[in-house]
Amino acid sequence: VAFFFSSRFLFFxxxxxxxxxxxxxxxxxxxxxxxxxxxxxxxxxxxYKIDSVEELAEHFVMWxxxxxxxxxxxxxxxxxxxxxxSAKAVVLDIxxxxxxxPDFVQDFIDEVHMGEVEVRxxxxxxxxxxxxxxxxxxxxxxxxxxxFALNAFLPFTGEGRREALETIRxxxxxKRGVVSCLEVGPRYLHSTGQLHKGGPNCGVFLILSADxxxxxxxxxxxESLGSLAKAQASGDLVTLAExxxxxxxxxxxxxxxxxxxxxxxxxxxxxCLKKKKTKKKKNKKKTQHSR
Numbered sequence: 001v002a003f004f005f006s007s008r009f010l011f012f013x014x015x016x017x018x019x020x021x022x023x024x025x026x027x028x029x030x031x032x033x034x035x036x037x038x039x040x041x042x043x044x045x046x047x048y049k050i051d052s053v054e055e056l057a058e059h060f061v062m063w064x065x066x067x068x069x070x071x072x073x074x075x076x077x078x079x080x081x082x083x084x085x086s087a088k089a090v091v092l093d094i095x096x097x098x099x100x101x102p103d104f105v106q107d108f109i110d111e112v113h114m115g116e117v118e119v120r121x122x123x124x125x126x127x128x129x130x131x132x133x134x135x136x137x138x139x140x141x142x143x144x145x146x147x148f149a150l151n152a153f154l155p156f157t158g159e160g161r162r163e164a165l166e167t168i169r170x171x172x173x174x175k176r177g178v179v180s181c182l183e184v185g186p187r188y189l190h191s192t193g194q195l196h197k198g199g200p201n202c203g204v205f206l207i208l209s210a211d212x213x214x215x216x217x218x219x220x221x222x223e224s225l226g227s228l229a230k231a232q233a234s235g236d237l238v239t240l241a242e243x244x245x246x247x248x249x250x251x252x253x254x255x256x257x258x259x260x261x262x263x264x265x266x267x268x269x270x271x272c273l274k275k276k277k278t279k280k281k282k283n284k285k286k287t288q289h290s291r
Contacts, residue, residue: 208251
């Protein structure tokens with residue numbers, strides 16, 4: 001849990017009886033910190049161990065009172081959600097008027113052709129004309145004290161899907177020496193999404209979305225769950241860009257590929273990733289053995 005007071009953060013760590021120690025990797029939790037070295041030691045933090053359901057309930061009550069009191073001292077209502085409401089308004093406009101045009105569309109890059117990627121950029125990256133340059137510009141903008149957020153409007157079921165996203169965000173954190181988080185859309189819009197928009201401008205955001213393989217039609221608001229998720233991802237980009245945030249939205253479009261071909265391509269992509277991972281492990285073992 002992260003609180004922001006007068007340009008400073010205060011971190012509270014919670015763990016269950018069977019969880020890893022706080023200093024270990026906390027993969028899987030939103031806004032989680034992989035290593036304490038990424039946090040300024042001057043930032044106050046407190047660790048809590050929760051051993052039972054009763055203690056968990058106690059913490060819920062305690063922190064509800066704490067948040068209300070902090071809001072009173074800061075002269076704000078902590079239960080107002082202006083940055084949730086603003087994002088919802090943008091999403092409703094997108095559902096009514098249609099998706100904003102992408103800055104450019106590119107055939108999916110790398111070894112496997114998986115369709116096209118629609119790229120939408122915040123104004124500070126408008127000069128980019130391909131995926132690689134957009135990602136280089138986004139990650140190159142990270143400065144000490146920033147944080148990197150991978151906002152994924154993707155289904156997390158499937159072999160190695162979440163692990164791949166965790167690898168990406170931890171890789172960025174290690175290379176750039178910053179805090180990183182994996183946010184699951186659209187639920188993060190009601191929690192840390194408010195910090196992204198209303199907090200200090202120290203976030204760098206990569207939004208990922210994709211066409212649904214097995215989409216579910218809807219009768220109201222949106223054509224389907226897939227189109228609703230895409231609208232929410234685009235709405236997050238628009239809202240963040242309006243606040244001057246550094247953000248890139250990649251939407252993987254698969255609609256022009258037939259279902260059998262699509263499944264075959266996905267299976268082959270997973271195979272390639274596994275092969276690369278195995279090769280990397282073998283090379284690492286060889287290097288260690290030679291030493």
